[in-house]
Amino acid sequence: KNQVEQSPQSLIILEGKNCTLQCNYTVSPFSNLRWYKQDTGRGPVSLTIMTFSENTKSNGRYTATLDADTKQSSLHITASQLSDSASYICVVSDRGSTLGRLYFGRGTQLTVWP
Amino acid sequence: EADIYQTPRYLVIGTGKKITLECSQTMGHDKMYWYQQDPGMELHLIHYSYGVNSTEKGDLSSESTVSRIRTEHFPLTLESARPSHTSQYLCASSGGQRDFQSTDTQYFGPGTRLTVL
Numbered sequence: 490k491n492q493v494e495q496s497p498q499s500l501i502i503l504e505g506k507n508c509t510l511q512c513n514y515t516v517s518p519f520s521n522l523r524w525y526k527q528d529t530g531r532g533p534v535s536l537t538i539m540t541f542s543e544n545t546k547s548n549g550r551y552t553a554t555l556d557a558d559t560k561q562s563s564l565h566i567t568a569s570q571l572s573d574s575a576s577y578i579c580v581v582s583d584r585g586s587t588l589g590r591l592y593f594g595r596g597t598q599l600t601v602w603p
Numbered sequence: 604e605a606d607i608y609q610t611p612r613y614l615v616i617g618t619g620k621k622i623t624l625e626c627s628q629t630m631g632h633d634k635m636y637w638y639q640q641d642p643g644m645e646l647h648l649i650h651y652s653y654g655v656n657s658t659e660k661g662d663l664s665s666e667s668t669v670s671r672i673r674t675e676h677f678p679l680t681l682e683s684a685r686p687s688h689t690s691q692y693l694c695a696s697s698g699g700q701r702d703f704q705s706t707d708t709q710y711f712g713p714g715t716r717l718t719v720l
Contacts, residue, residue, distance in 0.1 A: 493645075523708070532607075532693050532711025533646075578646075590662075591709075593645035 491516040493581050495594035503602055506569055510597045512562040512579030520582040524553050524564045527576045527596065536564070536577075569601045606630050609694050609712035616684055617720050624679045624715045626694030635677040636709065638693040639663060646693065652677060684719045691716050 493514045502508050514522070521540045525533035537546040537553040539562070546553050550567045566573055576596040583590060607628040616622060628635065633654045638646040648661030652671040666688070667681050677696075681688055695709040 498643075530716070531713050532695070534711070535708045538708060591648070593647075595643060595645045598643075 491581075491583065491592050493579055493592045493594040495577075495579050495597050497597060498595070499598040499600070501600045501602060502569055504569060504571060508566050508569060508599065510564045510566075510577050510579075510599070512564070512594055514560050514562070514579070514581045514592070516560075516581040516583050516592050518584050519557060519560075520584045522553075522555055522562050522582070523580040524551070524562075525578040525580060527578055529575070533578055566599075569599075571601050571603060574599060574601045607694065607696055607710050607712040609692075609715050611715060612713060613716045613718075615718045615720065618683075618685055620684050620719075622681050622684055622717070624692055624694075624717070626677045626679070626712055627675050628677075628696040628710070628712075629675060630696060630698065630710065631674065632696035632698045632710075633674070634697045634707075635671065636695040636697075637661070637667075637669060637677070637679050638695065639665065640691045640693055640714075642691075650679065684717075686719045689717060689719050 496511045523538045524536045527533040536551050537548050539546050539555045541557050552565045555562045576598050578596040579594040581592045610625045635652045637650040639649050640646045647663035649663050649665040650669040652658050658669050667679050669679050691714050693714045694712040697707040697709045
């Protein structure tokens with residue numbers, strides 16, 4: 490069964506600290522993996538996208554890694570800011586049929602305290 | 604910030620009412636989607652469209668219906684709302700080729716929070 494599991498479910502860190510969010514997936518065949526940021530009451534916004542051949546991608550203070558062999562990804566946030574408080578969603582796309590589809594994780598709820 | 608809009612942002616209605624959730628995008632994207640999201644849960648695809656006059660049901664069974672008469676507009680309608688329809692509804696769009704959802708990034712609207720009493 491194609492699934493996307495994220496950990497931890499929630500995380501609280503102090504402003505200025507770093508953190509790493511995890512994503513494990515069983516989606517096959519794999520096409521790409523995205524990390525989205527969803528602020529409370531808003532729609533998700535894309536942070537990074539990685540294909541099979543890419544193992545790291547950065548977007549400012551956000552760095553995503555991908556290990557396609559172990560089917561794991563991580564999102565590292567450096568020097569956290571209060572505005573980083575949000576849900577971070579891992580999304581994996583497959584190419585298993587004539588229609589690719591997206592598999593969503595439940596997200597990690599990150600809270601940054603001053 | 605993506606140019607995709609949803610109205611209303613919040614809606615509280617009584618059981619049995621007919622409602623339409625509006626979604627519009629100004630990016631000229633061919634593909635549009637509706638997702639349902641409950642707190643702490645993953646997004647579930649309920650409808651999608653490849654383009655004008657194209658609509659398909661998604662993975663999650665839904666009593667709602669959609670239409671795509673214009674490229675930029677993808678409204679969702681509930682003929683008779685029930686408390687089980689209480690949820691957040693997110694609209695998204697994407698461009699690119701007809702390889703549905705595979706490679707092009709989806710841009711999401713702000714969502715409509717629906718509460719049915």
